[in-house]
Amino acid sequence: xxxxxxxxxxxxxxxxxxxxxxxxxxxxxxxxxxxxxxxxxxxxxxxxxxxxxxxxxxxxxxxxxxxxxxxxxxxxxxxxxxxxxxxxxxxxxxxxxxxxxxxxxxxxxxxxxxxxxxxxxxxxxxxxxxxxxxxxxxxxxxxxxxxxxxxxxxxxxxxxxxxxxxxxxxxxxxxxxxxxxxxxxxxxxxxxxxxxxxxxxxxxxxxxxxxxxxxxxxxxxxxxxxxxxxxxxxxxxxxxxxxxxxxxxxxxxxxxxxxxxxxx
Numbered sequence: 001x002x003x004x005x006x007x008x009x010x011x012x013x014x015x016x017x018x019x020x021x022x023x024x025x026x027x028x029x030x031x032x033x034x035x036x037x038x039x040x041x042x043x044x045x046x047x048x049x050x051x052x053x054x055x056x057x058x059x060x061x062x063x064x065x066x067x068x069x070x071x072x073x074x075x076x077x078x079x080x081x082x083x084x085x086x087x088x089x090x091x092x093x094x095x096x097x098x099x100x101x102x103x104x105x106x107x108x109x110x111x112x113x114x115x116x117x118x119x120x121x122x123x124x125x126x127x128x129x130x131x132x133x134x135x136x137x138x139x140x141x142x143x144x145x146x147x148x149x150x151x152x153x154x155x156x157x158x159x160x161x162x163x164x165x166x167x168x169x170x171x172x173x174x175x176x177x178x179x180x181x182x183x184x185x186x187x188x189x190x191x192x193x194x195x196x197x198x199x200x201x202x203x204x205x206x207x208x209x210x211x212x213x214x215x216x217x218x219x220x221x222x223x224x225x226x227x228x229x230x231x232x233x234x235x236x237x238x239x240x241x242x243x244x245x246x247x248x249x250x251x252x253x254x255x256x257x258x259x260x261x262x263x264x
Contacts, residue, residue, distance in 0.1 A: 033120050040111035042186030045134055047141045049102040049116045060093030070143035071136050076236070078258055080228045096123035100130060102184055106249040108217030109191040112136050115224060115238045117250050120149060125163075127156040129260050131252040133215065133224050141256040145215065146226060148252060149237050152260040187249065189221035189240040203205070221250075232256040237256050240257055 048068075055064035065075075066088045074081035100120035107114040114134045121127050130149035134142040140195075191196055198220045206212060206227065214225030224238035234254040239246045253261035 040107040040188040042107050042114065042188060045105045045107065045114040045116055045144055046102055046184050046186070047143055048134065049118065053100045056097040057099060061097035062088050062091045062093050064192060068143055070137065070145045071142070071218070073145045076146065076148040076226055076228070076234055078232065084185065087173040094123070098122055104185045104250070106187045106222065106238060107189065108219060108222035109189045110217060110219040110221070112219070113215065113217035113222050114142065115249055116223070119155060121159070122151070125156070125160055126151050127159045128152050129155065129252070131250060134152065146224070147232060148226070150254040150258060152262070154262065167183065187240065188243050192219065192221060192241065201239055201246050215248065221249040
């Protein structure tokens with residue numbers, strides 16, 4: 001097990017306060033705790049995303065989006081990314097919120113930036129996929145800096161095949177079910193040597209008028225970018241550094257008419 005994974009497990013124990021066999025609670029140095037809190041921990045991102053969905057159900061959908069947004073966060077809509085704070089300030093919570101669950105998480109080596117990808121359910125029974133970019137804050141909690149989602153007809157048909165009511169309005173087994181943690185995949189970028197940081201990832205050349213922006217972790221091991229094409233298509237792509245090369249973590253495309261674009 002790599003050192004980062006060991007530290008992540010230790011961080012979970014510290015957070016839960018349930019790893020000691022007896023009443024004696026070990027004391028750790030400030031340096032040790034600082035190292036734990038600045039190490040990749042995909043499980044923390046998963047827990048945050050699940051908590052985000054729970055808050056939408058308990059506190060209101062747009063209230064949760066406001067509470068979990070980082071300063072400067074954007075939501076990628078049909079007309080391009082918009083400032084989340086300004087956009088959400090004009091919206092009241094719907095009576096029934098969307099519900100969602102992460103399916104996969106990718107993290108930079110230092111844990112500063114992470115990407116989650118998952119599926120969601122609308123109250124009318126329509127299902128779709130989403131992708132979210134997270135940034136760790138000064139208090140070590142994660143907040144989102146980017147969010148994009150789109151409905152998918154294939155997923156909707158599959159999920160509703162055995163259901164008798166809309167998933168977000170039902171109870172018990174009819175609610176969207178958060179999968180067990182072992183079912184959610186997690187990938188962590190390799191930690192670079194101080195003398196050999198990852199080389200810059202070449203940027204694609206897009207047609208004139210295309211809008212694009214993105215972000216990167218402080219250690220340079222995870223980079224992400226959104227693209228809004230002139231015809232209304234949307235794209236999110238993230239890469240992480242592993243085995244001495246850039247690996248594509250997720251490519252999330254939305255058609256001009258707002259549907260999740262499946263790979264051919």
